[in-house]
Amino acid sequence: MILVSPADFSVADQIAALRQRTAGDAGALVSFTGYVRDYAQGQGTQSLYLEHYPGMCENEILSICQEAAARWSVLDYTVVHRVGELPLSEQIVLVAVASAHRGEAFRACEYIIDALKTRAPFWKRETLSDGQKFWVQQRESDTEKTEQWRNGEGEPA
C-alpha cells in the first residue's frame, strides 16, 4: 500500500493493517518512521513544507518497493508519505515491510527509505523561527547510501 497525502497517519493502525494482510505468513515486520526535526541545528526549525510531483511520486515509490520485493522475500509493504506544511516533530514518512524472516524485512525496509530519499520526487522547504525560508539540499551521504545498495554493499556476507 502506497499513500502520498497531507493527512497525518497512525503508525499503529498502518502496522496492524499490514500485519493483518500478511497474518500466518509473516514472521517479521520492520518499520521506519521519519519526523520533522531541527534540521539547521540551533537555528530553530519551525516547520517543513513538502512539495511533490503527483503521479511520478507514487510510481517511483512503487518501483522502489517492487525492486525491494524482487531482491528480498517481501510479503507486503506500506509506504505513507505526507506533503504540505508539517510543523516540528510531526510525522513525515512511514515505511513498513512484512517478511518471513527479520533479516529480509530489515534490509528491504532500509533499502526502500534510502532509495526514496534519492529518487522519489519530493522537495523540502524549511521555515526557521525567524521566518527565513530555504529549500533543503540533498545530502551527499544519502546518495552514497543509495550507491552502496546498487553495488551490493549494505548486505551481510
Next chain:
Amino acid sequence: MNGTTLDVLYFARVAELTGVREESWPLAAPIAASAWLRELEARYPRLAPVSRLKLAVNQQHSPHDRVLQPGDEVAVFDPVTGG
C-alpha cells in the same frame, strides 16, 4: 505521443526562479535535453548552472543526454529531498 510542444513542469526552488509551474514550450523537432537546457537557461538565467538540475521525461528520471520529443512531458527540478 506527438505534438509541436513540450509540456514543461517546474518544481520547488526551480518553480520559484521561473515564476511559473507549467508552460508549453514550442518544439518542432527532437532535441538533446542538454541543448534544450541551454535554451532554458537563456530564458531563465537565474537557473544557471543548469548542469546540476534534474530532469524527468514522461515521469521517469532521465539523463541529460536523452533526446526530447515534441509531446513529451518534461519536469525540471533540484535533487530530491523527501523522506
